[in-house]
Amino acid sequence: GRKPSGAAGEARPLTIAVIPKGTTHEFWKSIHAGAARAARELGVEIVWKGPQKEDDRAQQITVVEDFVSRGVDGIVLAPLDDRALMRPVRDAAREGIPVVIIDSALQGSDYVSYVATDNRKGGVLAARRLGSLLQGRGRVFVIRYQEGSASTTERETGFLDTVAAEFPGLDILVKDQYAGATTETAYQLAENLIGRFPDVQGVFAPNESSTFGTLRALQESRLAGKVVFVGFDSSPKLVQGLRDGAIHGLVIQDPAKMGYLGVRTMAAHLRGEPVEKVVDTGVVLATRENMDAPGIRSLLVPGLAAIDD
């Protein structure tokens, strides 16, 4: 019940802040692209702004607060923490600025809608792929992403739980090593793990940077293709890896759709239309076999053109 703040009442386009967890992964670029497409279609303005340090909870809170100060019409937020972002979101709601949550969950109910992938399901898909390729037996390690990151942790536990339940023959060699935020650190971790367990048979990595770092390490130790490797998300190099047979499966989400629906939902809410409380954007497994199927292909190689204008 709040009027857009154009003082003279002239038709000012709605301004929606879209706040990702970081700004430099391909994943967020796709979300940005989707959001931008929605903005163009609906004639609203978006402001794209992540925390300055990738994945820093405290700084994301600051960004939300600053947008509340600035007085945007609505906020689309991918919360870095399901709990820590509750208060700023509630504060925003109190100031009459609605929030739509995308990508990762937020506790409480101060938001308008939740648009996301089922991360756990992604981990389950990866475990089934790895387990079936190894025929239920083999030595595997799990490369974790970063301490305290909720969405990747869900993928990791989804993976581990499924392995425990469905493939008891898989021997998990390592499951508490964290790759850290950058490709280089993931690369080093994988390299050192391979040095320790050269007879590894399967690897799982839960996001783009850790998948790519692991891929590089496998390539360098001439194990690419020999070790069953299932990763997460996509980027040109990963798609190439999939085609070359170095990667045996990529769990892919639909980030562009997430961004698109996030902004759409927000715009609809601002225009007084009713919206769903939960929107699932789906997750699929891309393999060498199905990668050229139209539905998968568009997810693997998203058109990013929309951002630039």
Add this chain to the structure above:
Amino acid sequence: MRDVPAAPPVLRMAGVTKSFGATRALDDVGFELGRGEVHALIGENGAGKSTLMKVLSGALAPDAGRMEIDGRPYSPSGPADGLRSGVSMIYQELTLAPHLTVAENIMLGREARAAGWLDRRETARRVREVLALVRHPEISPDVRVGRLSVGAKQVVEIARALLHRSRILVLDEPTSSLGQEDSRRLFEIVRGLKGQGVGVVYISHFLEEVRRVADRYTVLRDGRSVGSGAMEGTGLDDLIQLMVGRKFSRLFPRVGHAVGGPVLAADRLKGARMAAPVSLSLARGEILGVAGLIGSGRTEFLRAVFGLDGIEGGAVVVSGAELSGRRPWARVRRGLGLLSEDRQGEGLALSLSVADNMTLSDLAPYRRRGLLRSARRNKAVGDWIGKLKIKAESPAQPVGGLSGGNQQKVALARLLHQKASVLLLDEPTRGIDVVSKGQIYEWIGGLAREGKAVLFVSSYLPELLGIADRIAVFHRGSLVESRPAAAWDAAGLMAAATTGRASKDAATGQRNGT
């Protein structure tokens, strides 16, 4: 033997003016230096001598003024420029790179090179040569300068300046930490340079030596030139009168005092950096002078006594209590105070104010309910500034902005303010002008009269002979002998310091009168 320069002067400075904030350090100063002339620049502490010479070397830019070298205008953009124009200078405050070796420091800026590469053999040759020239071949070219004693550092600086073939050589208190023998050697070298037509500016507070070496003099007072003339026929009293504007004669005032019971004793004390154990004791109301050559280990002995270095053997006993370990604070609590010979490296916190430096060792009197009473402290500091005639803008001025002599006075004032009952003074009058020196001797005498004990290390024998009750001599790290001052004479002290053997009878001390 007056050699009046025939050619135009090597150097002419006119109307030089320089201010630091509110302080006018130089005010329309003129200065002339002839070819082959040794020109003494004298004046009280803070008169502006060092500032004038820094303007000459290019280290400071003047606010106004003209300079000419050999009749050509000269306005250096920096020390590099000055060096290229043939001005080389020994600065009053030691300018050595502590991490570099003696050889590296001597050659710094003028490295022997072959296409960018260092020429080690040539370097070694030249360094050896110049160290031999200053008669200190024992200084190893490969030792890091940071490990040398202050005296040895001063020798290295002299060596560096001599290596340079310059037209103008400026020596700003080159002998403040040197003994007689080294000073004499320097004079010989200076005379040699003079013969080669080099113009030398010589700044020193040892007026007798100045009179011996200089041809002409210029006196500065409060940043103005107040007189200039030929040295011959000018008496010490005349110079002092020009410097301070009044007569002054009592160079070594004696204050009567009585020697009491022992208060400090070093019993076969062997510090971590001392060459040999030393036993020495000091009594209440006594002024004990300590003589020795550069590196004779006097400073190291003091450091061990004060707990700055570790103690490997023996004991330090203060008023009957034995002190141990590297704990200077425990010494201070027992009433000991040390004045360091290295005022810039150790003695003073240059970025802090005069007030902080002066009261650091005893802030208790200004504390009330945990807070510092600044007004009261500033008043006390102001009193000391007045008493010691320290030239400072205010108690809040950073001590780094004071002239060398005034810095030394601040360091000394700290000990006086601290009311230490045992004062260990290492070269306390270093860089202090004649008049203030006399005053400091008077202070020290006064302290002895109050029953305090003073250990007075100095390389300047006249002051030891002038004020000490007893004099001990060090040689190569060990104590040679200590005797009542009356039983020594200058020659005997020199002999003991150089040979390490004291003649049986003081009266025959002249035997070795080198």
Add this chain to the structure above:
Amino acid sequence: MSRRRARLGRALDVFGPFVGLLLVIALFALIPEVRGRFLRAANFKSVATQSVIVALGALGMTLVIISGGIDLSAASNIALASVVTAYAVNAGAGPLLAVLLGVLTGGLVGLVNGGLVTRLRLVPFIVTMGMMGIARGAAKWIAGNQKIDAPMTWVNELMAKSPRPSWLLLAPGIWVVILLAAALAVLLKHTVFGRHVFAVGSNEATARLCGLRTDGIKVLVYAVSGLFCGLSGVMEFSRLTVGDPTVAVGLELDIIAAVVIGGGSLSGGEGGVLGTMVGVLIMSFLRNGCTMMGWPNYIQEIIIGAIIVAAVALDRLRHRKD
């Protein structure tokens, strides 16, 4: 005339430290897009709240830097304290006890830093860099590699933008910073201990010569700085409402930068509370303004980098004059 100049000089001396800050505020106040919003009291309040964590760390760091040291473990220490506080609240300890435990954890880390620096005679850079890893590891350990969700208590009100008793006006955390800053300023300028800290930083040899117990002073300095980090960690917990072991990575550089922007010298003996607080605010306002403008992060990074240099250059220019 000279007296007038002196008065001007004194005025510059008082306002001087604020020049950089005013520059930054003026910059955004001039941009029509955000002016209206930027200059609102609510925004200033929000910037102040956002500054609390860095400010507390920077207060401690001021002390350390004046004493000639450095503390790279500050940010890890903040994370550790926030985790400990959350753990305690979660384990059912009373909020007050939890806060106390958090602060003391910080102090303990500082104490160990000080002990290692003085006992082993190691450079503070290495000791605190080692401690940076140790504290971060310990935080992750305690938290079990996750964030700790703790029930809401009054601790979480400390950093609430709209404080509970509304007459407080500002978040309690801000008041805490103001009070502690004032206390530290008095400590540094008007107590014996403060003068001793300056002396140790300016020239440790001199301090020793004057009978100061330099080792004791340094240990105390690191311990106090640790306590500040501990409190900062409590505030971080209060703000996040969870104990997060990965929080504040790299924040030590922001903290040190605030002190240096405020006139602290990494070679010791120089620095002040007022300057540090200005340094903290300069960085907070910069971030806030850039976010409001909605500039992409890379532009923000470039601008903040450039303005930090400019602000300090301006400050030095002012000092050059006298």
Add this chain to the structure above:
Amino acid sequence: MSRRRARLGRALDVFGPFVGLLLVIALFALIPEVRGRFLRAANFKSVATQSVIVALGALGMTLVIISGGIDLSAASNIALASVVTAYAVNAGAGPLLAVLLGVLTGGLVGLVNGGLVTRLRLVPFIVTMGMMGIARGAAKWIAGNQKIDAPMTWVNELMAKSPRPSWLLLAPGIWVVILLAAALAVLLKHTVFGRHVFAVGSNEATARLCGLRTDGIKVLVYAVSGLFCGLSGVMEFSRLTVGDPTVAVGLELDIIAAVVIGGGSLSGGEGGVLGTMVGVLIMSFLRNGCTMMGWPNYIQEIIIGAIIVAAVALDRLRHRKD
């Protein structure tokens, strides 16, 4: 006896810098679980390859630290250079040109650092901290906030664990480091420039009074250090096969730590190439060994922190003796 002690002393002086490194290697060699794997040549090769990037940065940093400065922008500079190289390769420039562009970008950033430090007379900490943001922002900008995918060329062979002409044995990048380290060691010890860098770091005022052009020397030092970072960026690109603007965040601390562990003093005048290289290897071996042990990350962090302190403490103990 004294002669024997002298000979022992000399032996310690030669092996001394390696004490910490040997300690770390011995530590893991003693653990039966990993011994077999850890001590293999292949593992040493892999550690050496992992060290290339930090080593190149640390070589430049050694120069900077000896001259009394610090360069916080090193890691950002590496990221920027890697992005520029990738961009150039991608845009169709020949690999050689791309490498050259990458290296020169690094040099340019260094040059600007040096210029700001000397012209504005700002502390290097602030200048390079500002530049840290600027370079990182520029890298993200050029890369369009993404990784730059570049086609594979021989540049990517520079860091291949099994080098193309197999008689090379080690990755070309390792040979580059060895050659440059030797060159820098010679530069520091046997040239006039090297001597002057030590002099500036030891006592800048003295250096100036002795007629050295201290500003010129400092600019050169930062520029050379920048070139090293540029080359390091090229190696980073070679290793990752993409230009990633977010790479190497926080690596500047590792780089500085390597120099300090190797005996460099942050107050200038001290440091050496051999020591720095040992410092780099200590950290690489630590990471490698800990990962091999399969310890959880938090334990790794704690252990690495503790061992860094221990290694340096050991080194200082050795120095204390003389």
